[in-house]
Amino acid sequence: KSSFSFGSGGYSPPSGARAGAADTSLVVPVAGVAELDRQRRLLNSVRHFVGEWYKGLQGIVDAQQALTSSVRYFLQGGDLDGLEDGPVTLMLEMLEVFKAANEAVQGHTTTLAIVQQHAEAISKDYEKVSRQCRKRDEAHERQGHYNEKVSGLQSQANGGRSEKLQRNQAKLQKASDELEAIDTECKRLVADVVSKRREHVDRTLTSLLQGYCVMMPKWGEAAKVAMDRLGLRDSDIVNPPPPPVEEDDRLTTGARVHVVGLTGAAHLNGKEATIVEYDPAAGRYLVEFEDSDRKKIKGVNLEPVQPALAEDTEDTPTGPGGSAAPNSASEQEPEEQRIAVRMMPAAIPMGAVTEVEVSCSMGDTIEEVLVAGRPCEVLESTASTAVVRVGPFTSPDEVEVEVRARHLDRYLRKQERGLKFYQALRFGMVGFNCKASADCRRVFRNEGIVMGTCFSSEPVARFDGGQAGSCPGWYFEVAVVERQDQRSIRSLALGFRFEDTPQVASTRDLGETAKTLPKALMLGYDPPQLVVNGNTVKKTDSKLWRPHRDVGEGDRLGLFLTDSVPQQVAVFQNGVERLRLPVELGHGPSVPRFAVFDVCGQVSGVEFIDQAAIPALVVEPV
Numbered sequence: 001k002s003s004f005s006f007g008s009g010g011y012s013p014p015s016g017a018r019a020g021a022a023d024t025s026l027v028v029p030v031a032g033v034a035e036l037d038r039q040r041r042l043l044n045s046v047r048h049f050v051g052e053w054y055k056g057l058q059g060i061v062d063a064q065q066a067l068t069s070s071v072r073y074f075l076q077g078g079d080l081d082g083l084e085d086g087p088v089t090l091m092l093e094m095l096e097v098f099k100a101a102n103e104a105v106q107g108h109t110t111t112l113a114i115v116q117q118h119a120e121a122i123s124k125d126y127e128k129v130s131r132q133c134r135k136r137d138e139a140h141e142r143q144g145h146y147n148e149k150v151s152g153l154q155s156q157a158n159g160g161r162s163e164k165l166q167r168n169q170a171k172l173q174k175a176s177d178e179l180e181a182i183d184t185e186c187k188r189l190v191a192d193v194v195s196k197r198r199e200h201v202d203r204t205l206t207s208l209l210q211g212y213c214v215m216m217p218k219w220g221e222a223a224k225v226a227m228d229r230l231g232l233r234d235s236d237i238v239n240p241p242p243p244p245v246e247e248d249d250r251l252t253t254g255a256r257v258h259v260v261g262l263t264g265a266a267h268l269n270g271k272e273a274t275i276v277e278y279d280p281a282a283g284r285y286l287v288e289f290e291d292s293d294r295k296k297i298k299g300v301n302l303e304p305v306q307p308a309l310a311e312d313t314e315d316t317p318t319g320p321g322g323s324a325a326p327n328s329a330s331e332q333e334p335e336e337q338r339i340a341v342r343m344m345p346a347a348i349p350m351g352a353v354t355e356v357e358v359s360c361s362m363g364d365t366i367e368e369v370l371v372a373g374r375p376c377e378v379l380e381s382t383a384s385t386a387v388v389r390v391g392p393f394t395s396p397d398e399v400e401v402e403v404r405a406r407h408l409d410r411y412l413r414k415q416e417r418g419l420k421f422y423q424a425l426r427f428g429m430v431g432f433n434c435k436a437s438a439d440c441r442r443v444f445r446n447e448g449i450v451m452g453t454c455f456s457s458e459p460v461a462r463f464d465g466g467q468a469g470s471c472p473g474w475y476f477e478v479a480v481v482e483r484q485d486q487r488s489i490r491s492l493a494l495g496f497r498f499e500d501t502p503q504v505a506s507t508r509d510l511g512e513t514a515k516t517l518p519k520a521l522m523l524g525y526d527p528p529q530l531v532v533n534g535n536t537v538k539k540t541d542s543k544l545w546r547p548h549r550d551v552g553e554g555d556r557l558g559l560f561l562t563d564s565v566p567q568q569v570a571v572f573q574n575g576v577e578r579l580r581l582p583v584e585l586g587h588g589p590s591v592p593r594f595a596v597f598d599v600c601g602q603v604s605g606v607e608f609i610d611q612a613a614i615p616a617l618v619v620e621p622v
């Protein structure tokens with residue numbers, strides 16, 4: 001309930017508190033608060049830049065190392081017939097450029113780490129100011145409480161209340177003294193942080209920009225040397241023409257296909273269609289769905305529907321030692337035998353670097369693993385397994401995995417769609433009293449019982465249907481990882497927000513709970529209720545589901561919003577449907593739906609569950 005905000009321009013008493021006679025002097029100077037706000041915003045921008053710039057540099061270094069590995073592997077083959085000296089010389093020069101660039105980046109990342117440490121230390125000063133201002137708000141409320149009681153007792157003519165009046169006057173004086181002391185300390189902290197402005201800027205922004213300016217010339221100097229040796233000029237750079245889009249021999253007119261891998265129209269994935277014709281100018285296939293709807297789709301997003309498997313009657317070609325030859329499995333072989341490469345896990349989140357175990361029979365030690373054509377770092381390997389570091393990848397897709405042993409001509413395995421990348425939900429903006437983990441998968445409320453409204457950084461993906469013919473919709477799931485034993489009548493809620501993350505000066509402006517959010521749906525709290533666009537539209541039966549009573553540490557909570565007529569919302573606990581309600585929202589499927597979780601009351605920590613199983617939910621049509 002603290003009304004202090006770095007962007008508010010000053011301090012004002014909390015609503016409902018009546019100021020006493022000594023209140024007028026207890027105000028933080030406006031100039032101090034405004035300057036503090038400017039410093040805070042600069043610090044947040046520096047911290048954001050450092051994080052994003054570090055990830056970008058690491059991605060460049062990883063890409064350069066992968067290309068360096070492939071170039072060296074290519075040059076070590078020795079058979080360079082048909083290549084002119086120019087391309088080979090360019091490859092060798094670029095290896096030196098990459099080496100110099102990596103050294104420059106390594107020095108700069110050290111600077112980034114130091115800047116980040118300073119920024120974290122400075123942010124603790126702002127946290128001290130915030131805590132002190134909340135104490136001042138509480139002291140102000142106590143003073144207002146006793147001031148109101150004293151005023152009420154003074155207005156009563158009953159002389160027998162004089163003793164009670166004296167006690168409350170003493171309490172009022174004590175509360176006023178405490179408020180004055182706390183306010184003095186608050187102003188001292190503000191002045192102290194403002195006085196360190198130059199020191200803070202030197203340790204963060206100045207160091208960051210100086211390191212940036214030092215790194216870029218080192219990088220450029222190495223490239224300039226390579227250009228001079230090769231005699232290249234800017235005018236020599238000619239972009240190659242785009243490759244022609246060729247028709248896929250497997251996709252013929254009248255063929256039945258499955259739609260796969262679409263991102264902009266993901267709701268079409270998995271649907272079956274018939275090829276009408278190929279448009280060579282557009283490089284796309286015109287397909288017709290069962291509802292007669294027609295779309296133009298790229299060939300890479302179409303997979304032929306496989307006929308029923310026939311019984312195997314022919315011999316299978318063999319490779320070294322009599323084993324099945326790589327990539328020679330026929331369509332008649334069982335699915336288990338056609339899988340040449342297995343990945344564990346078979347699906348990993350986008351944007352993350354993940355260790356994956358590769359399993360395949362090679363006949364020689366695994367030397368290289370490529371995912372979507374990119375070499376991975378091999379941590380350990382045998383003739384049948386390897387542990388590799390994969391990622392990061394930035395688009396959801398199923399990609400090819402290629403495994404190579406020492407003798408490439410004899411030992412090679414490929415697996416189409418060998419590894420899947422998925423969009424993992426992570427927390428973006430979190431409540432004023434909350435803090436997210438380093439990977440943003442978890443969020444914890446570190447003080448208080450409210451101001452814990454947290455949003456996902458990306459919209460929840462729409463799916464076409466779940467198990468047992470479930471209707472389409474949106475679903476996300478969280479696990480309760482921390483529950484406090486404090487007594488509280490407050491309870492959690494989960495829901496969707498139908499627009500981008502709100503733009504507010506401070507997360508304090510989000511309010512105590514998510515009930516007041518516009519363009520949002522929330523289900524939960526105590527007593528349990530359904531809140532739509534800031535209005536309670538229905539109080540639910542607490543016998544069916546009451547989170548204050550039913551949800552404990554370790555429980556998994558899922559929220560299902562259907563894309564059906566009528567539209568419904570359902571909450572699941574540990575895979576069991578607990579409550580389902582009809583809801584009228586008026587938002588079409590194209591409107592993004594961000595996950596919202598209100599970390600309120602006894603529940604103080606939650607985490608997103610990756611690739612949670614979508615439960616079956618069937619809505620009877622009207």
